[in-house]
Amino acid sequence: MNSSLLFNIxxxxxxxxxxxxxxxxxxSSKVVGLVATLICWVGFVANTxxxxxxxYEAYAMGYEQAPLSNLYESVVFFAWAILMIYLLFDLKxxxxxxxxxxxxxxxxxxxxxxxxxDATIQPLVPALQSNWxxxxxxxxxxxxxxxxxxxxxxxxxxxxxxxxxxxAEQSPAGGLLGLFPSVKVLDDLNYxxxxxxxxxxxxxxxxxxxxxxxxxGTYWSWDPKETWSLIVWFIYAAFLHARFxxxxxxxxxxxxxxxGFAATIFCYLGVNLVLSxxxxxxxx
Amino acid sequence: MSxxxxxxxxxxxxxxxxxxxxVTLILLALTSVIGTVIExxxxxxxxxxxxxxxxxxxxxxxxxxxxDMYHSYWFLSLMGLxxxxxxxxxxxxxxxxxxxxxxxxxxxDDGLFRTFSNKEEIVTKGSVESVRDKLVARLGKKFASPxxxxxxxxxxxxxxxxxxxxxxxxxxxxxxxxxxxxxMIGNVWGFKAYVNIVEGKAVNQVWARGGQQPIPxxxxxxxxxxxxxFYEGGRPKEFSSDLVVLENxxxxxxxxxxxxxxxxxxxxTFYQSSYGPxxxxxxxxxxxxxxxxxxxxxxxxxxxHLPLPGGAALIPMGYAESYQxxxxxxxxxxxxxxxxxxxxxxxxxxxxxxDEKRGGEFAVTLLGVQQSYYxxxxxxxxxxxxxxxxxxxxxxxxxxxxxxxSHRRIWVSIQPLEKGIGVKLGGAAHRNQPGFTxxxxxxxxxxxxxxxx
Numbered sequence: 207m208n209s210s211l212l213f214n215i216x217x218x219x220x221x222x223x224x225x226x227x228x229x230x231x232x233x234s235s236k237v238v239g240l241v242a243t244l245i246c247w248v249g250f251v252a253n254t255x256x257x258x259x260x261x262y263e264a265y266a267m268g269y270e271q272a273p274l275s276n277l278y279e280s281v282v283f284f285a286w287a288i289l290m291i292y293l294l295f296d297l298k299x300x301x302x303x304x305x306x307x308x309x310x311x312x313x314x315x316x317x318x319x320x321x322x323x324d325a326t327i328q329p330l331v332p333a334l335q336s337n338w339x340x341x342x343x344x345x346x347x348x349x350x351x352x353x354x355x356x357x358x359x360x361x362x363x364x365x366x367x368x369x370x371x372x373x374a375e376q377s378p379a380g381g382l383l384g385l386f387p388s389v390k391v392l393d394d395l396n397y398x399x400x401x402x403x404x405x406x407x408x409x410x411x412x413x414x415x416x417x418x419x420x421x422x423g424t425y426w427s428w429d430p431k432e433t434w435s436l437i438v439w440f441i442y443a444a445f446l447h448a449r450f451x452x453x454x455x456x457x458x459x460x461x462x463x464x465x466g467f468a469a470t471i472f473c474y475l476g477v478n479l480v481l482s483x484x485x486x487x488x489x490x
Numbered sequence: 491m492s493x494x495x496x497x498x499x500x501x502x503x504x505x506x507x508x509x510x511x512x513v514t515l516i517l518l519a520l521t522s523v524i525g526t527v528i529e530x531x532x533x534x535x536x537x538x539x540x541x542x543x544x545x546x547x548x549x550x551x552x553x554x555x556x557x558d559m560y561h562s563y564w565f566l567s568l569m570g571l572x573x574x575x576x577x578x579x580x581x582x583x584x585x586x587x588x589x590x591x592x593x594x595x596x597x598x599d600d601g602l603f604r605t606f607s608n609k610e611e612i613v614t615k616g617s618v619e620s621v622r623d624k625l626v627a628r629l630g631k632k633f634a635s636p637x638x639x640x641x642x643x644x645x646x647x648x649x650x651x652x653x654x655x656x657x658x659x660x661x662x663x664x665x666x667x668x669x670x671x672x673x674m675i676g677n678v679w680g681f682k683a684y685v686n687i688v689e690g691k692a693v694n695q696v697w698a699r700g701g702q703q704p705i706p707x708x709x710x711x712x713x714x715x716x717x718x719x720f721y722e723g724g725r726p727k728e729f730s731s732d733l734v735v736l737e738n739x740x741x742x743x744x745x746x747x748x749x750x751x752x753x754x755x756x757x758x759t760f761y762q763s764s765y766g767p768x769x770x771x772x773x774x775x776x777x778x779x780x781x782x783x784x785x786x787x788x789x790x791x792x793x794x795h796l797p798l799p800g801g802a803a804l805i806p807m808g809y810a811e812s813y814q815x816x817x818x819x820x821x822x823x824x825x826x827x828x829x830x831x832x833x834x835x836x837x838x839x840x841x842x843x844x845d846e847k848r849g850g851e852f853a854v855t856l857l858g859v860q861q862s863y864y865x866x867x868x869x870x871x872x873x874x875x876x877x878x879x880x881x882x883x884x885x886x887x888x889x890x891x892x893x894x895x896s897h898r899r900i901w902v903s904i905q906p907l908e909k910g911i912g913v914k915l916g917g918a919a920h921r922n923q924p925g926f927t928x929x930x931x932x933x934x935x936x937x938x939x940x941x942x943x
Contacts, residue, residue: 441515
């Protein structure tokens with residue numbers, strides 16, 4: 207049993223869970239939703255084991271490093287974080303339909319990593335040899351994952367709200383959207399997910415600043431990655447304040463959440479792949 | 491007069507408004523993108539080459555301060571507006587919050603009860619006093635000790651929990667201002683500099699980044715040794731410098747610094763950041779005259795003609811730490827007495843026999859190469875950094891309490907009715923209403939049980 211096999215199992219499990227969740231949306235059987243959730247758990251356990259195994263494999267090669275050192279490792283960790291957030295929300299709120307809109311992010315990450323990213327274990331360059339790496343990446347990715355969850359929920363919100371507006375004029379609601387949580391619940395879940403993600407992103411930025419200060423003597427240097435993380439922070443700060451203003455809840459909040467996640471993805475991938483800077487190692 | 495009043499009022503409302511906060515945050519997000527797309531602080535020629543800018547485009551963008559936008563007047567003004575918004579907002583709302591917490595409404599009349607979304611009415615037996623004692627005990631045990639007010643033959647209880655969480659928002663807001671303050675302190679009283687120290691040498695000044703003048707230190711720093719190690723395959727594994735701090739020539743502190751492990755002394759911190767060769771490497775060879783069997787050791791710098799017995803000379807031309815996995819190697823050529831370079835060839839340190847196979851007059855073995863390095867250090871002084879960390883800590887604590895804690899309040903009124911004692915319960919939470927409703931229902935059930943027992 208090696209990490210590569212476990213990552214394949216993870217990918218297959220997330221794909222299967224995604225498909226079963228979509229089937230769940232079309233039918234109404236609770237068992238289907240339960241099966242999808244169980245497959246999620248199987249995938250999550252495999253994902254956890256795979257990351258642990260990869261950690262061990264690096265140690266066996268003589269590299270004392272957490273498996274958070276390159277783009278491949280960060281993407282599979284992102285998938286893990288999405289599942290962790292999703293499963294926590296599932297335990298608390300049990301809104302199974304959401305799985306159909308969150309699992310695609312995790313599956314997309316896994317399939318991209320497995321198909322086209324370089325999975326070889328490389329030793330860390332001196333700049334990254336620090337315990338701060340683990341704290342920094344961990345907090346950032348929990349934040350990103352919560353934003354992914356919020357984005358999935360917001361897409362559902364827009365579909366449901368759009369349909370309800372139409373059906374108010376034409377026919378009664380139902381069918382495919384019957385299993386969607388109510389718009390009120392979706393709006394609330396969007397807010398709750400961002401409420402988890404925002405403090406984690408804040409912590410991620412702070413641990414990054416603390417590390418930069420420790421390693422280079424500057425806690426902030428307006429490097430593109432730093433700046434983009436701040437842009438994401440500004441957007442979600444605007445989102446949180448917008449909720450206290452009339453006219454900014456509902457659809458606008460959902461759009462702001464989707465916009466925020468787009469910025470998050472650009473901060474995570476776009477900066478490395480398009481722009482240059484201190485985090486450019488992530489592009490290799 | 492009243493017109494002027496209304497203008498200042500409107501200005502005040504503008505600076506306090508939530509809309510301003512949202513608009514400022516979005517503007518900060520949008521404008522920040524510029525500096526990530528246009529690389530900052532390059533030389534004018536670089537902009538014109540890299541981005542294909544014309545002279546006039548460059549001038550326009552430069553006038554807009556787009557090439558150092560995070561320090562531009564307009565961006566700093568936007569940040570300033572953000573700070574003013576935070577301050578005004580707090581000044582406007584904080585007194586009301588302090589009043590709510592310090593002088594809570596202890597007596598809940600019917601009007602207040604009507605505003606609660608969580609309420610319950612119980613009719614029970616006994617006297618007002620016995621019901622009061624039971625509920626005071628119960629509330630103290632389950633929630634928080636209540637304040638008891640007796641008025642017109644009725645008894646009112648009030649208890650609250652997590653009142654401080656009301657301040658979470660303001661702690662978060664002021665943490666941002668504290669971070670700004672820390673950044674300003676660092677900008678005014680701190681500096682960023684760099685210095686290169688050749689192995690064995692000491693320096694007592696550093697160079698400010700972007701400045702021409704050296705900054706004198708009241709102590710000296712010596713680099714005794716610089717090491718660089720590599721992974722198999724050639725990726726750098728670690729750079730380290732053995733640094734010694736000297737006060738009047740006396741050694742006061744020694745530390746081996748690495749990337750991610752700096753040296754701090756008297757508020758200054760020295761970070762390992764780069765390295766490079768200092769001067770030409772010095773080579774040592776053993777040369778055997780194949781005809782006579784005579785050997786000679788020669789030593790000298792790269793490019794020099796190192797004389798060999800008999801008039802010839804050996805010229806070291808370059809070296810590699812590891813040449814095709816055969817270890818240290820040097821490229822040399824022979825000058826057979828005519829002051830010309832012969833065909834260059836490679837000799838190895840770990841394979842002394844290798845050059846025997848080449849033929850020719852001499853067989854050359856590399857004994858060693860000594861390359862001295864300079865270590866490149868970043869030097870930073872930032873007296874504001876602890877203020878920034880304090881701000882960060884407050885931001886984490888403040889936002890966690892603002893998001894996850896809630897100010898919960900319970901009001902009870904006890905009054906005699908015709909058919910017994912009437913108890914009214916009301917509750918309010920300033921956050922997480924569904925969670926509080928569950929809690930409130932449980933609490934009222936518990937009271938019901940306590941009163942009927």
